[in-house]
Amino acid sequence: MAQQMGDGHRRFLQTMMANGVVDEQGARSLHQHCCETHNTQYARDKLDDFIAAINSKLQPMFMQIRKGMSEDNGQQYYALFYTDTVQVNMAETDVTRMSSDYADNELELFRKTMDLIVGSESGKASSTDILNSADTLTTKKLKKSETEHLLNRLVHGQWLSEKRGEYTLSTRCIIEMEPYIRTMYQDQVKVCQICHNIAFQCQICENPVCGIKIHNPCVARYFKGRSEPRCPACDDFWPHEIPEIRRPKSQSRK
Amino acid sequence: MSVTVQINHHNREEIHVPRITGTRGPPPLLQESKSPTLQNKTKEAGAGKTASSTGDLNISVAGIGRFKKQATGEFVFGAEWMNTVSESVVLLHFSEAERVAMTQRKRLSTARQQGTLGTQEEDDDPTFTQPSTSQVQKGLEKLTPAQVDQKTAEVVQYFLVKDQKKLPIRRADIVKHVVKEYRNIYPEIMKRVTRTFDQVFGLKLVEIDTKNHVYILINKLETVEGPSSITSPTNPKMGLLFVILSVIFMKGGVVRETLIWNTLKKLRVDPGEKHEDFGDVKKLVTDEFVRQRYLEFVRIPHTEPVEHEFHWGQRADVEVSKAKILEFMGQLHEQDPQSWSQQYREAHSTTDSSQASTSSQR
Numbered sequence: 001m002a003q004q005m006g007d008g009h010r011r012f013l014q015t016m017m018a019n020g021v022v023d024e025q026g027a028r029s030l031h032q033h034c035c036e037t038h039n040t041q042y043a044r045d046k047l048d049d050f051i052a053a054i055n056s057k058l059q060p061m062f063m064q065i066r067k068g069m070s071e072d073n074g075q076q077y078y079a080l081f082y083t084d085t086v087q088v089n090m091a092e093t094d095v096t097r098m099s100s101d102y103a104d105n106e107l108e109l110f111r112k113t114m115d116l117i118v119g120s121e122s123g124k125a126s127s128t129d130i131l132n133s134a135d136t137l138t139t140k141k142l143k144k145s146e147t148e149h150l151l152n153r154l155v156h157g158q159w160l161s162e163k164r165g166e167y168t169l170s171t172r173c174i175i176e177m178e179p180y181i182r183t184m185y186q187d188q189v190k191v192c193q194i195c196h197n198i199a200f201q202c203q204i205c206e207n208p209v210c211g212i213k214i215h216n217p218c219v220a221r222y223f224k225g226r227s228e229p230r231c232p233a234c235d236d237f238w239p240h241e242i243p244e245i246r247r248p249k250s251q252s253r254k
Numbered sequence: 255m256s257v258t259v260q261i262n263h264h265n266r267e268e269i270h271v272p273r274i275t276g277t278r279g280p281p282p283l284l285q286e287s288k289s290p291t292l293q294n295k296t297k298e299a300g301a302g303k304t305a306s307s308t309g310d311l312n313i314s315v316a317g318i319g320r321f322k323k324q325a326t327g328e329f330v331f332g333a334e335w336m337n338t339v340s341e342s343v344v345l346l347h348f349s350e351a352e353r354v355a356m357t358q359r360k361r362l363s364t365a366r367q368q369g370t371l372g373t374q375e376e377d378d379d380p381t382f383t384q385p386s387t388s389q390v391q392k393g394l395e396k397l398t399p400a401q402v403d404q405k406t407a408e409v410v411q412y413f414l415v416k417d418q419k420k421l422p423i424r425r426a427d428i429v430k431h432v433v434k435e436y437r438n439i440y441p442e443i444m445k446r447v448t449r450t451f452d453q454v455f456g457l458k459l460v461e462i463d464t465k466n467h468v469y470i471l472i473n474k475l476e477t478v479e480g481p482s483s484i485t486s487p488t489n490p491k492m493g494l495l496f497v498i499l500s501v502i503f504m505k506g507g508v509v510r511e512t513l514i515w516n517t518l519k520k521l522r523v524d525p526g527e528k529h530e531d532f533g534d535v536k537k538l539v540t541d542e543f544v545r546q547r548y549l550e551f552v553r554i555p556h557t558e559p560v561e562h563e564f565h566w567g568q569r570a571d572v573e574v575s576k577a578k579i580l581e582f583m584g585q586l587h588e589q590d591p592q593s594w595s596q597q598y599r600e601a602h603s604t605t606d607s608s609q610a611s612t613s614s615q616r
Contacts, residue, residue, distance in 0.1 A: 010456030011475050017414070057454045061407045082411070101418070 003053035008040040013054055016065060020158045021079040021172035051078070068175035071123070071168070071201040072161070073246045074217025079175040101157060105139035106150050110159065112136070117169055118185045123200030124166040127151065169200060193232060194218040203240045210234035220245045382429050385438050393438035405436050406446045413447070413459070417471045420546045420569070425467035462547060462568035470547065472573050490531045491538065494523065495548055498539065500579050502549075502564055504597060510554070511562045514539070543567070576601035 003009070011034045016022060022030065031050055035042035055064050066081040098107060112133040116125035127148075134147040142150065151167065154160040161170045174181075178198055181189055192199040193212040202213040212233045214222065220243045223229040229238035385393070394402065412432045416423045429437050436443065444459075451457040457471045501517055502509050515525050518539075523529055525536040532538050540562075543549040547569035554561045566574075577591075580601050584591040592598045 005454065007456060007475060010454070013455060014457075014473070014475065054454075060403055061410050061450065061454070063411075 003049060005053055005057050006038060006040055008034040008038040009050065009054045009057075011037060012050070013058075013065075016078065016080050021077045021170075021175070024076045024078070027078045066175055068171060068178075069195065069197065069215065069217060070171040071174070071199070071215055071217065072171075074215075074220065075246075077171045077175065079172045081176050081178070098157075098159065102150075102153075103140075105137050105142055108137050108139050109134055109142060109147065109150060110154060113154075113160070113167060114169065114181075117167070117200060118181070118188050121204070122166075123190075123202065124168050127165050127167065130167065174198065174200070192218055194222050203238075205231045205234065205236065206239055207231065207234045207236040210236065216243050217245070219243060382426065382437060382440075385440060387441075390439050390442050393436075394442060397436075397439070402436075402439070402443070402446075405433065406443055406450065408432050409443055409447050410450055413451075413469075413471060420470075422462060422468045422470050422547055422569070425469070460572055462572065470569055470572070472569075494518075494532060494538070495543060496574075496579075497521065498543075498549065498564070499566060499570055499574055500583065502566055503576055503579055504583065504594070506596070507565060509564050511551070511564060514564055 012030060015030055015034075019026075028044070028047060031047045032042055032044070034040070035050075051065050058064055062082060064081045065078055067076050067078055069075070070077055098110070102110065109130070113125055113130050116129055116133065117123060130151065131144055131147055134142045134144070151160065151162070155162050155167075155170075158170050158172045160167045160173065162168075169177075181198055190199045190202060190213040191197070192202060192215045194214050195218050197215075199213050199215050202215050203219050205212045210231060210233050212231065214232075219240070222232070223238065223242045224245060229242055230236065231238050409428060409432050412428065413423060416427075429440065433440055433443060448459045451459050451471065452474070456473065456475045458474050459469055460472055461467065461469050497517070498514055501514065505513070518525060518535065523532065523535055525539070527535075529535050539549065540551045544551050544567065547567040549567045549570065550565040551562050552565065554563055576597070580591040580594065580597055583589075583594070591601075
């Protein structure tokens with residue numbers, strides 16, 4: 001049952017674009033707000049249909065609103081997502097989302113940071129390592145203070161997240177850039193065994209012939225309540241600490 | 255009572271003028287000017303709220319501070335970081351003769367605007383001439399529908415990326431960076447792009463400069479306050495801009511720069527100093543706002559030392575509702591907006607079709 005695109009859908013889309021990424025609760029209240037503002041029929045469980053209607057119109061533009069999981073808290077977020085036609089151009093032309101806000105050498109540093117994150121076991125890059133890679137830029141070099149300032153901007157712009165001096169790719173970045181990452185890092189990038197999305201912060205099976213990866217939140221869900229956790233692929237004992245499932249904060253904004 | 259005024263554009267920045275409570279007790283310095291106080295038009299632009307007309311009037315402008323009118327009729331302006339009064343609201347009153355003179359100057363400069371843009375504008379690509387209809391037809395025949403769709407999508411994305419900064423987009427850049435070898439079907443692509451923005455995004459593609467072929471995207475949807483911070487992120491820069499646009503509009507459309515600087519100084523936004531929220535204020539006002547086409551900053555010939563005047567920019571013309579500004583003024587001074595007859599006529603003129611349409615006033 002495909003809905004027609006109306007002003008309610010357009011308002012939803014505009015808000016998504018303005019916010020970058022929206023959590024599930026936010027998306028639900030936005031859905032309600034948009035329907036009520038434009039007197040569109042609203043049903044709480046019709047959010048997916050609502051978004052599908054938008055997506056069918058976005059598809060010719062190589063854009064989609066996509067749901068993705070935060071590696072930190074396991075919650076679902078919605079973000080606007082471009083197909084790889086545009087993303088791969090990131091190395092070359094001027095047409096991508098990030099390029100209007102960042103200079104060439106800044107984008108190069110971002111790509112180097114991404115290299116570090118993808119290549120790391122923890123899915124994190126320390127600020128020290130990032131600062132060191134600032135010295136190896138082929139475009140104009142960045143000073144230490146400039147690099148620090150740039151990292152702040154990238155966090156503020158919702159491309160990176162920072163905790164205790166270590167940087168990870170933000171949820172929005174992962175959702176938006178998944179095709180790019182899969183293309184650019186196809187051999188290196190980790191994929192979660194449970195949800196099949198790309199994974200950075202994850203646990204790895206210690207069996208040397210197995211080595212499958214599972215997102216931390218996916219581990220929490222998959223192994224919940226099991227007294228003896230076992231690898232879903234090779235059945236070896238799963239040696240890592242099983243995290244708790246994090247409940248979303250109750251958000252009563254009304 | 256409270257008023258919500260809006261600048262309609264798709265980044266959804268709005269200026270809230272909500273009611274605030276609490277008073278500061280600085281000594282009043284200035285009298286409110288002697289306009290007759292007519293019956294309060296409590297025209298509420300917020301969603302379904304009814305305004306109660308009481309003695310005290312509190313209005314705040316995001317990023318600037320708050321205006322509070324005391325029972326004595328005097329205006330008190332207090333900001334988070336200051337404690338004194340301001341005569342800026344008084345500046346917004348002026349004589350009829352002054353108004354007429356200002357309007358005449360504006361008419362002359364408007365005629366001039368159409369021809370040349372600011373000196374910072376590069377010329378339109380001289381090698382690109384708009385292809386004729388038959389050329390477009392021929393061009394389309396040689397391409398598959400998929401190719402045209404792809405190119406349309408690329409232009410849409412280009413616009414969205416460029417418009418994030420609210421900088422206008424030049425046809426020359428679109429052709430050079432995106433359309434490239436498809437330039438012979440450029441009009442067809444732009445037709446589809448315009449339709450896509452309208453139908454999918456609720457945005458209107460407007461050519462604000464028909465000589466140099468410069469576009470901006472404006473919002474067709476009215477800005478509406480939502481239930482959470484997601485739907486209404488506020489930006490103090492818009493508050494500042496709003497004050498400047500108001501002064502220019504009330505003064506007939508053109509003001510000398512010194513007036514703006516003095517107004518801002520009284521609001522404790524000093525162009526000479528670095529501001530907590532705005533940074534380099536002078537740069538923000540004369541450079542960023544100008545590049546975004548909210549303001550025009552034009553040199554006055556034969557002035558020594560060089561002086562400039564401010565006009566509304568093309569983006570402000572289409573995005574900012576003059577009626578809303580007048581309404582805000584009306585609330586601020588507790589006057590009927592119609593008491594400023596010149597401005598009222600201009601704000602409600604039906605020939606001003608390029609104004610962003612705001613649907614039903616709530």
